[in-house]
Amino acid sequence: MEFFEAVKRRRSIRKFTEKAVPNEVIEKALAAAILAPNSSNTQTWDFYWVQTPEKKAKLVKYCLNQSAARSANQLIVIVADYKLWKRSHKPLIQWVKDSRAPKIVLEYYKKLIPFTYRAGFFNAFTPIKVCISFFTGLVRPMMRIPRGTLGLQEVAIKSAALAAENFVLAIAAQDYDSCMMEGFDEWRVKHLLGLSWFSSRVVMVIGVGESHERGTWGPQMRLPLDQVVHKV
Template structure:
């Protein structure tokens, strides 16, 4: 990207400084409070531009080191959709959904995304610190062949801790790397369902699916993890099966 293009792009970016003051908290609350897991949808389609707007808002979710380790498969092919409904155990939420979106966390594009963070950096100059950061950050989340890098980090971190060093979250094994990518991808999933709600549509997050079937359907490699399928559409009148309930907040919130 040329310097001029970069400046233009940077100018177009929303800095949101100062932060907008006219946000309506009541409507914001309404979006969150009216989101329910909907298990039955009407036949109404989600307009393509609305779906795209919601997906774009999903991609604005905060994400680890801006590495964006996710892919959202909007499954629209009739045959594939049929197979996906079956993979979702024929749940009503999948069967009646206007759209089915498979949310995939990935650990296979860390290097590629690091490089993009440099080449697409939104200011004319990439600060040396940023360049250095994206040169080294992949090693934080990768674990290497036969976990060689993960094991090396385990030892290195142990030694560093004896020296009273503060150390960041890192991946010591493939499970840690999956957790890293899933954590971030789930945030985008929440952005997606709240965006759908704001546009008047509803959703159901589903992890009740046959993972090997979904993997086969989308031809996923072993570093791509389908973390949930989101069924989306217009809420049927009887689409919410029971009132929403949560336990006492003291069970979950501790001010320490």
């Protein structure tokens, strides 16, 4: 399917038919999800493909029993966890060494990434980082992302959300349907999946299936482009 067709085909489906979605469709979409751009290529995401009937039933309940979850044939949970920077650190350094990247990139991965991603015990490093960025920022442009655990979560969430979009577009491109959901009890979902309380965030639960004929509530509604695009 052509890219713009897949973009148009994707809708948030609230009611799916009972048709099964082959595992290969999900596998292909997951393979597309991990190709999403992500912060410093740290890949601080995980994808939980919930398969056991008991876990599925619990997840539906934690998604507030909404129909998009209840009727979905497959359920995927996309999780962001900034601490996963450690998982990709060594492979990334090796990749940089093997690549044509300038020398400064190696320094960036060796020094700046660990400095950025370590929040310290109870955010102990945060005041130091805030001071460095505040005073440096007085004399030259500085990244103003919030520091500490929340800031690191924010960075990881952005990347995971991009992976979620790749995922749903890949589902649409294979002629299946989906619904992204943030309507869930994050604490309970974390407990269900055994996630870290402090560093992880459940970004999205995605239901996948075939749309019922009444899967949407009507045509897609968007504000006109001239209201949201600002040529400056």
